[in-house]
């Protein structure tokens with residue numbers, strides 16, 4: 090069978106990324122220009138600033154990717170890009186770059202939903218086995234997705250308020266930790282003990298999540314300590330918050346695994362880089378679900394990158410999913426089969 | 435050999451096909467906020483209806499602002515890819531310069547929040563650097579005996595937009611050749627520093 094080579098562009102948040110991937114799982118080049126240093130200065134991602142950095146990076150990152158793969162655009166079979174969801178100004182840059190390339194080189198244009206990229210980043214580890222359950226956790230998302238087959242996405246649970254990564258950032262701010270809060274809290278939690286009792290978020294609906302209450306609980310605890318003139322241990326608070334948040338997460342995963350008959354469980358998204366979450370998944374899967382295969386992606390595939398968009402784009406390409414030149418970026422885009430499986434000419 | 439002019443920095447999507455001697459054809463759509471959807475569709479239309487392939491287009495000339503931040507970035511992203519990856523030579527013009535053309539003119543372009551981007555040009559040359567002024571400050575400048583161009587409705591006059599396609603061509607001598615396309619950035623007239631959380 091002829092090899093299929095996909096060039097992909099990702100610019101949904103604060104990384105400008107390009108990659109070239111062969112047959113959906115062999116990375117020929119993978120480049121990411123991260124803006125994290127800049128956004129650390131700003132205490133978070135400022136959309137206008139992110140857009141400005143994207144346009145500064147876009148052409149050079151594509152050029153470097155082609156150079157690393159030692160290829161020209163003529164040699165690729167399709168141009169995939171993140172259509173959404175994400176920051177609209179950031180998405181625009183990647184979408185336009187992809188459209189311009191597809192037009193100039195007369196290549197198929199393949200729209201990709203950012204979260205499907207996170208899911209398919211696991212294809213670099215090993216073959217996905219369906220039906221599977223995916224837990225996507227990041228700064229913008231907390232979703233449980235059931236896939237009965239390739240490119241069939243059913244969101245069975247999602248956050249009703251903050252994404253888990255957002256909760257980490259907010260608690261990080263409350264504790265005066267530098268942005269982004271996630272990695273910092275994870276690190277400090279290792280030095281502390283979960284001695285502070287934080288209530289596990291209560292959600293009535295079956296598989297949905299809620300994390301906004303956790304920030305308030307952390308604040309209330311801090312205030313109470315202050316009133317009682319007790320010293321707050323940042324490390325212990327990080328450990329307490331992390332334990333509570335991850336337990337809330339796992340609780341729902343367990344319900345999903347008990348409810349649906351799946352062959353594989355996969356973890357995806359930026360928060361999948363969290364060391365305690367990785368341990369928790371490993372431990373629980375071995376202990377409770379020894380018959381279900383699971384994938385914890387290597388750290389480099391957890392954060393946003395374009396290789397994952399190419400991996401998802403490869404499946405979309407094979408399914409005949411195409412976009413016309415009038416396709417636009419979408420800040421909010423549902424993970425919904427009807428929208429995702431459009432076959433335009 | 436052909437040149438394509440691109441301006442998306444205000445509420446038009448303007449694509450101009452030029453040869454050495456004239457404007458061959460152009461597309462000027464009024465589609466604020468939709469330039470990103472239509473720019474490639476219309477580029478494709480423009481070339482196809484003139485039976486021209488992209489390979490015979492050697493140069494791109496693009497406006498780099500000031501103007502709508504998102505708008506400026508749309509044209510510039512396309513130009514950067516065509517320049518950096520496809521290998522076209524890219525030239526730039528100030529958006530206000532394009533609007534002024536070769537007139538002795540004051541160009542006013544809505545910058546929102548009761549401000550305008552202001553350009554003062556004569557024969558395609560800037561007499562003062564492009565800037566942002568409040569509409570109150572601008573009102574004091576309006577008595578001069580010069581052509582006013584742009585969003586004049588903000589000053590109780592009828593807005594006036596000249597033939598921008600023609601202006602692209604007329605300003606050919608003023609096109610600034612871009613030496614390193616990868617580091618080309620828009621002119622915002624407002625620095626990223628201003629977005630720092632106070």
Ligand SMILES: [Zn+2]
Pocket residue numbers: 203207227358359392393
């Ligand atoms: Zn992501």
